Amino acid sequence: MTTARIPLLHRYANPAAFGRLAAKVLPWTTALAILLLGLGSYFALFASPPDYQQGESVRIMYVHVPAAIMSEVVYGMMAAAAVAGIIWKHALADLFVKAAAPLGAAFTFVCLVAGSLWGKPMWGAWWVWDARLTSELILFFLYLGYLALVDAFDDPQRGLRAGAILVLVGVVDLPIIKFSVDWWNTLHQPASLMTLSGPKVDPSMLLPLMLMIGGFMAFFVSVVVLRLESELLARRIRAWRTATSEE
Amino acid sequence: MLGMLGLGVATALALTAFRDNLVFFYSPSDVAADHINPGRTFRLGGMVEKDSVKHEGDVTEFRVTDMAKTIGVTYRGQLPDLFREGQGVVTEGTLDPDGKFVAREVLAKHDEKYMPPEVANALKRAGEQQHSTNTLVEKP
Numbered sequence: 517m518t519t520a521r522i523p524l525l526h527r528y529a530n531p532a533a534f535g536r537l538a539a540k541v542l543p544w545t546t547a548l549a550i551l552l553l554g555l556g557s558y559f560a561l562f563a564s565p566p567d568y569q570q571g572e573s574v575r576i577m578y579v580h581v582p583a584a585i586m587s588e589v590v591y592g593m594m595a596a597a598a599v600a601g602i603i604w605k606h607a608l609a610d611l612f613v614k615a616a617a618p619l620g621a622a623f624t625f626v627c628l629v630a631g632s633l634w635g636k637p638m639w640g641a642w643w644v645w646d647a648r649l650t651s652e653l654i655l656f657f658l659y660l661g662y663l664a665l666v667d668a669f670d671d672p673q674r675g676l677r678a679g680a681i682l683v684l685v686g687v688v689d690l691p692i693i694k695f696s697v698d699w700w701n702t703l704h705q706p707a708s709l710m711t712l713s714g715p716k717v718d719p720s721m722l723l724p725l726m727l728m729i730g731g732f733m734a735f736f737v738s739v740v741v742l743r744l745e746s747e748l749l750a751r752r753i754r755a756w757r758t759a760t761s762e763e
Numbered sequence: 764m765l766g767m768l769g770l771g772v773a774t775a776l777a778l779t780a781f782r783d784n785l786v787f788f789y790s791p792s793d794v795a796a797d798h799i800n801p802g803r804t805f806r807l808g809g810m811v812e813k814d815s816v817k818h819e820g821d822v823t824e825f826r827v828t829d830m831a832k833t834i835g836v837t838y839r840g841q842l843p844d845l846f847r848e849g850q851g852v853v854t855e856g857t858l859d860p861d862g863k864f865v866a867r868e869v870l871a872k873h874d875e876k877y878m879p880p881e882v883a884n885a886l887k888r889a890g891e892q893q894h895s896t897n898t899l900v901e902k903p
Contacts, residue, residue, distance in 0.1 A: 565881070638871060640844075640871055644787065644870065699785075708876070711875070
């Protein structure tokens with residue numbers, strides 16, 4: 517068994533090994549995503565109480581908060597993969613950054629739109645330039661910048677490298693988003709979930725929120741695995757085309 | 764490596780330089796300490812003081828407090844749904860020469876707690892009970 521001697525990080529850098537792993541993982545994560553999102557939506561829309569201050573509008577939280585969490589988690593994963601790609605020349609890590617970027621951008625977009633729809637009835641404004649909202653908007657632009665940069669080179673490998681560096685530069689925005697509500701006066705309220713004294717959300721609302729967060733996560737894993745597989749196929753097609761044209 | 768370090772320093776410097784601009788609103792204590800000139804537009808934020816809201820036609824008068832300092836505010840226009848006594852508020856406008864804040868815009872700021880109305884009522888009742896037992900204990 518040669519696989520035992522290869523570090524875990526590199527074992528799945530082999531496209532064939534990754535393909536076998538993906539085929540095993542994908543049905544489970546897909547089923548989990550459907551189950552959690554279905555159950556979560558039912559609890560979020562029907563089987564959870566209105567808020568004592570916000571009434572029924574609080575249900576926007578069950579989309580806004582998971583999308584916001586994913587916008588940061590996905591970027592964090594992309595940054596970690598970018599490090600692996602740059603230091604260990606891990607081929608799959610580079611491709612993961614590219615595969616995850618449109619998903620992260622979509623989560624950020626959903627977070628901003630749902631937040632805006634929530635802000636109007638509750639705060640009285642669609643948008644304000646406070647530190648939380650502005651830093652989240654910058655995260656959206658970082659995603660868009662990556663997507664524009666990664667395909668701007670004739671050599672795909674150079675595009676991946678330039679994109680990875682952009683992702684690493686942008687990582688400074690993550691703690692700014694997270695702590696913006698503590699460092700500065702903002703219109704956005706402080707953290708409700710990850711606080712030192714535990715969640716500030718009633719259990720009856722925490723359950724649908726957790727289901728939705730889990731559902732978003734499983735959805736992301738499913739789609740990113742599919743996208744990685746198609747990126748690998750695209751690379752094989754490119755290699756095959758170059759090989760045949762040289763003959 | 765050096766590039767990342769330089770970038771970190773640049774970010775830190777930029778954030779420090781923008782520190783004042785990153786603040787979305789000033790508290791009544793900030794306003795008292797900073798002596799903001801009358802006529803300058805800024806945002807004032809804090810809590811709507813209990814029993815301070817008076818409606819007169821479409822003009823609303825209330826006081827914004829941060830528990831240390833308090834500033835009176837007048838506002839003409841529609842208030843957001845979450846505008847309540849004892850809740851957070853951010854208003855944009857100017858100080859008039861008498862130190863009263865004339866607001867052009869009022870935004871509601873809510874806290875990070877979410878719970879159903881029944882739980883909020885139960886908490887309130889429990890709080891009142893505790894309060895009444897406390898006062899009972901304190902009485903000789």
